[in-house]
Amino acid sequence: MASRPRTLYEKIxxxxxxxxxxxGTALVYIDxxxxxxxxxxxxxxxxxxxxxxxxxxxxxxxVPDHNLPTTPRLDAGGRPVPIADPESxxxxxxxxxxxxxxxxRYIPATAREQGIVHVVGPEQGFSLPGTTIVCGDSHTACxxxxxxxxFGIGTxxxxxxxxTQTLLLQQSKPMEVRxxxxxxxxxxxxxxxxxxxxxxxxxGGSGYVIEYRxxxxxxxxxxxxxxxxxxxxEAGARAGLIAPxxxxxxxxKGRPMAPQGAEWDAAVxxxxxxxxxxxxxxxxxxxxxxxxxxxxxxxxxxPEDVVPIGGRVPHPEDFADESKRVAARKSLDYMGLTPGTPxxxxxxxxxxxxxxxxxxxxxxxAAAAVLKxxxxxxxxxxxxVVPGSGLVKAMAEDEGxxxxxxxxxxxxxxxxxxxxxxxxxxKVPPGERCASTSNRxxxxxxxPGARTHLVxxxxxxxxxxxxxLADVRQLG
Amino acid sequence: xxxxxSVEGRAIPLGxxxxxxxxxxxxxxxxxxxxxxxxxxxxxxxxxEPGNVFDDPAYKGAPILIAGDNYGCGSSxxxxxxAMLDLGIRVVIAPSFSDIHSGNAVxxxxxxxxxxQDAVDRLLEVARExxxxxxxxxxxxVTTPYQDRFTFDIDPFRKHCLxxxxxxxxxxxxxGEAIGGFEAQRAAAQPWLMRGTSI
Ligand code: SF4
Numbered sequence: 001m002a003s004r005p006r007t008l009y010e011k012i013x014x015x016x017x018x019x020x021x022x023x024g025t026a027l028v029y030i031d032x033x034x035x036x037x038x039x040x041x042x043x044x045x046x047x048x049x050x051x052x053x054x055x056x057x058x059x060x061x062x063v064p065d066h067n068l069p070t071t072p073r074l075d076a077g078g079r080p081v082p083i084a085d086p087e088s089x090x091x092x093x094x095x096x097x098x099x100x101x102x103x104x105r106y107i108p109a110t111a112r113e114q115g116i117v118h119v120v121g122p123e124q125g126f127s128l129p130g131t132t133i134v135c136g137d138s139h140t141a142c143x144x145x146x147x148x149x150x151f152g153i154g155t156x157x158x159x160x161x162x163x164t165q166t167l168l169l170q171q172s173k174p175m176e177v178r179x180x181x182x183x184x185x186x187x188x189x190x191x192x193x194x195x196x197x198x199x200x201x202x203x204g205g206s207g208y209v210i211e212y213r214x215x216x217x218x219x220x221x222x223x224x225x226x227x228x229x230x231x232x233x234e235a236g237a238r239a240g241l242i243a244p245x246x247x248x249x250x251x252x253k254g255r256p257m258a259p260q261g262a263e264w265d266a267a268v269x270x271x272x273x274x275x276x277x278x279x280x281x282x283x284x285x286x287x288x289x290x291x292x293x294x295x296x297x298x299x300x301x302x303p304e305d306v307v308p309i310g311g312r313v314p315h316p317e318d319f320a321d322e323s324k325r326v327a328a329r330k331s332l333d334y335m336g337l338t339p340g341t342p343x344x345x346x347x348x349x350x351x352x353x354x355x356x357x358x359x360x361x362x363x364x365x366a367a368a369a370v371l372k373x374x375x376x377x378x379x380x381x382x383x384x385v386v387p388g389s390g391l392v393k394a395m396a397e398d399e400g401x402x403x404x405x406x407x408x409x410x411x412x413x414x415x416x417x418x419x420x421x422x423x424x425x426x427k428v429p430p431g432e433r434c435a436s437t438s439n440r441x442x443x444x445x446x447x448p449g450a451r452t453h454l455v456x457x458x459x460x461x462x463x464x465x466x467x468x469l470a471d472v473r474q475l476g
Numbered sequence: 477x478x479x480x481x482s483v484e485g486r487a488i489p490l491g492x493x494x495x496x497x498x499x500x501x502x503x504x505x506x507x508x509x510x511x512x513x514x515x516x517x518x519x520x521x522x523x524x525e526p527g528n529v530f531d532d533p534a535y536k537g538a539p540i541l542i543a544g545d546n547y548g549c550g551s552s553x554x555x556x557x558x559a560m561l562d563l564g565i566r567v568v569i570a571p572s573f574s575d576i577h578s579g580n581a582v583x584x585x586x587x588x589x590x591x592x593q594d595a596v597d598r599l600l601e602v603a604r605e606x607x608x609x610x611x612x613x614x615x616x617x618v619t620t621p622y623q624d625r626f627t628f629d630i631d632p633f634r635k636h637c638l639x640x641x642x643x644x645x646x647x648x649x650x651x652g653e654a655i656g657g658f659e660a661q662r663a664a665a666q667p668w669l670m671r672g673t674s675i
Contacts, residue, residue, distance in 0.1 A: 259668035
């Protein structure tokens with residue numbers, strides 16, 4: 001019997017439905033669960049209180065990232081350095097105790113494999129194509145770059161997955177973002193996803209799972225695909241997906257938790273079926289012309305507030321709807337920007353290269369390529385590079401990238417979420433501006449009063465050199 | 477979780493769109509290992525503004541919040557729902573919600589009510605006058621003393637859980653046999669899927 005053509009999302013969904021309830025809610029099986037220290041303590045506590053075990057401990061992987069200071073983790077004698085902040089230390093201690101108590105594999109803060117959950121999952125081969133992946137963190141969408149259905153969940157759902165290895169879900173609608181043509185020179189995956197969010201809006205993907213389609217994505221490395229899918233949540237989508245292909249398989253082969261031998265071959269054969277069928281219907285379709293995409297930068301406090309680097313700070317009056325005008329006025333006030341100012345005249349005092357969006361080896365290579373033989377401008381007070389994992393850090397050091405950064409005036413840090421969120425010691429001071437490769441420019445995200453401009457790694461490097469937002473293509 | 481049937485009271489007329497969960501509860505408040513006491517940090521950056529609606533005595537203890545499009549976008553932190561609950565908020569009315577946050581809200585006994593923008597605008601007006609609003613989950617209606625009456629949709633399963641204060645984990649654990657059957661099938665057909673970290 002010929003089945004109806006299905007989208008990639010529908011194929012993965014169908015393969016995971018344990019049962020469908022009368023009201024349309026589905027009990028969906030979860031293949032992979034990532035846990036970090038911030039959104040898990042209350043879930044473990046609830047299990048403990050109810051006397052519930054973890055159903056499949058081997059399908060969960062725990063690693064701390066959000067709270068950890070990015071300063072050295074071992075002292076001169078090789079002993080772990082305690083975290084100064086007592087609350088952060090307590091959260092870390094809770095995960096350190098909870099993981100083994102429930103039989104879950106734990107990567108300690110001092111391990112080489114430690115890193116940001118969304119860097120660690122793909123790197124270890126724990127995240128695989130066609131799987132359902134969840135984590136108590138909205139940027140779980142990231143793993144969609146491998147062709148997995150990956151999405152963020154709340155703490156009650158973390159508890160639900162630990163206890164039952166399933167979630168009760170309503171199916172989202174499939175949405176296609178089709179990019180036609182090729183990106184111009186100096187335009188990166190980050191610029192593309194910022195451009196897409198600017199076009200469809202911060203709620204443009206609400207209720208949908210986005211599949212990114214077009215030869216641009218086929219030409220991307222896995223690292224670039226992870227960057228794109230990572231920010232799907234910033235467009236309001238539940239998840240983002242890119243169909244797995246030979247690039248994906250080459251990336252995963254031989255990774256510690258990836259299938260091996262005959263199982264690897266069987267897995268690849270299955271993964272090759274994971275693409276949207278000819279004639280599959282998307283509930284919503286958006287077409288983007290790649291030639292229109294320029295290095296992008298945000299001006300406001302929502303990731304939809306995107307302009308090309310050659311553009312200007314917008315006038316609130318230019319927006320069609322009143323609520324957006326109100327929001328724009330508020331944003332500009334917070335950001336300390338005057339409408340009409342060219343973006344390249346916006347000075348910056350801080351540069352952050354890191355986060356689950358842009359802390360993989362390719363991101364560091366792109367930034368280092370710009371910084372090689374250059375130095376940060378004097379008005380740039382604080383510039384840091386935070387590799388996404390200990391393995392990324394080691395690889396970068398093998399390539400000598402750490403020296404390029406240090407010579408350019410950057411600090412070279414230990415892996416973690418760092419200045420992506422104002423939770424650990426890495427914060428942007430109030431009223432100061434930061435060119436950041438992270439994913440959120442929300443009010444107070446990088447610290448109270450901090451002003452964030454989202455950019456790509458190459459653009460962050462260019463901003464560091466220029467001391468203001470700058471077009472990397474014009475750096476000469 | 478506390479059951480929710482009907483809520484009547486004043487509503488905080490926030491109206492703002494794209495209220496992200498960093499606004500609802502900033503990251504520095506996430507260092508807790510408990511669910512309690514987060515109301516102290518709720519909407520901290522908005523409350524730093526003089527004359528903000530949260531500290532207006534007219535809305536003290538109001539059980540309803542009215543917001544703009546895309547409420548609860550951003551971070552998946554359930555702390556946002558815990559913080560709202562700690563403030564006494566049991567209903568949020570907005571034209572749209574982020575998927576993750578509305579799920580978190582329901583699991584904590586908070587009802588997200590989706591209404592069209594013009595209805596939300598009208599309710600903002602009523603709330604600004606300090607008039608009470610009634611949200612009834614059984615009949616899926618929002619009413620005002622001016623005879624406004626709006627109906628809203630809600631997923632029947634969510635409604636059932638909210639009305640009865642049900643614990644989803646317990647409900648699903650009762651389906652253990654079906655889950656076990658699914659796992660056995662997978663382990664036979666695609667064993668690598670079940671290996672995870674044990675490879
Ligand atoms: S790097 Fe930032 S966005 Fe990514 S998981 Fe950490 S805090 Fe979240």
